[in-house]
Amino acid sequence: MTVVFDLHTHHHRCGHALGEIEDYIQAAIEKGMDYIGIADHSPYFYSDEDQLYPGIAMGKSELANYVEEVLALKKKYKQQIHVLLGMESDFFPDHQDLYKRMYEKYPFDYVIGSVHYVNEVNIFRKGRWEGLNQAERVEVKEAYYRLIQQSAKSGMFQVLGHIDAMKGFYPAFSAIETPIIEETLKVIADEQVAIEVNTSGKTKDCGGWYPSHEILERAHHYGVSVSFGSDAHTPERVADDYHEVQRMLKEIGFKEMVFFVGKERKSVML
Template sequence: MRDFHLHSNYSDGEFLEAMVEAAEVAGLEGIGFADHCNVAPREHTVTMRSRYGFNLDLTYERRRRAIEGLCEEASIEIYDAVEMDYDPQDEAAIRDFLETAAFDYTIGSVHTVDGRNVQVPSNFRGRNDADLNGVVAAYFDRLVELVESELFDVAGHVDLIARTPPLRGRATDEQYRRVARAFADSRTVPEINAGRALTDAGIVHPNESFLEELRAFDVPVTVGTDAHRPAEVTDRAEFLREFLDECGIDPVGPPGLELEKR
């Protein structure tokens, strides 16, 4: 099994070498470093980039040299990828950067709606049901736009709102069906993401209802642990092996990726 969604010290994860060693111990055949990146020029985003280091557009060449050095020593395949924040108003800037950087593959993710991170519960506390349902609807609108943009090979954690108690459980089957239909018409594939699978919440992206809609439209999926720490790689990889076996899913690689070492 390959894990196509890990993070390193080039965004909010641990050192590249430690993550590679953990993947080798976990028995993975390959891993893809998909560090966070955001190219939006808005003030809030610029502040966030400075604070959290989501600026792979400035560091990808240095990281690529480091990955190439690790490839010479590692026993597994290592891929050079990116997890890009998606907002439709940034499509031109995203496209220009991705064409310049020429990653092995790209992951696009929706993290914010109306400037609010959908993973932060405090952003939504005290809001009424109509407002919260509107946030969920806007999230899925944005996700469909991501898929239809054809900018990315993979869509990351496609029901991210499930991580946030005020938003959890508000998505509808029709919203899932709409996104599944968009995937069926696109080259972009969703991932099975284990980033919250082993927490008390026990969340797998996509959830069971969403996954059934994807299967109904015969949409292939890829996989990612979304690990930020070495210890997370082993446990999440084992979870994904069992999950895929139980569900009878044979995952694919990101579209266009040649599964061989750089």
């Protein structure tokens, strides 16, 4: 019987997900899962405001409450499922020391590093590609992957989140030709950070999963480890497509998926 885990779930604190943390845990139990990771969006620690973007991430004042709630639920449900304390962290090179200090205060099982801003514009902003010529599109894509490289080298993260999510509302992103993805996968392999297969791409214009099949094939070539996250913003999506992802990874040639407990790598054989 295979171990079923999901490291990437959200809840109401981020302002754009539905339900309480407990709802996601109960959904995971109903699905017979072994590990459920709670990894809501990190606060904007660098901001003077408590909650810079209420529709995107929790306020700074909520972080301790978030950790306390997850730890209490971990205890409550320990006979039924392993609850993991995670965080989906933004990566801002200029503020990485601040973010690192904040995370060191709490017993995270893992932190997912996700690049959501390139040139100070959200990667999901629908109009950001309008009016750009081919050279400018290449420039933006390469800026995105250079940030992902820096995040891999930062030492802050066990997993890198949705490494081609910039295609979410701009499917043509995948066709922008540049060697930067190969370079990035080499860096990730060298740094021994995992990437996630994130099944929430199916909810965006691009359809499918993050990253693309082609990127996963190259990741396998370079020896990159792969984890799993549904990126569920509703309890129903917990572990969405988990077994399909396993089958696809096995077909590519991967032998295992990885997850983290107390920042220690665990393997699920495929």
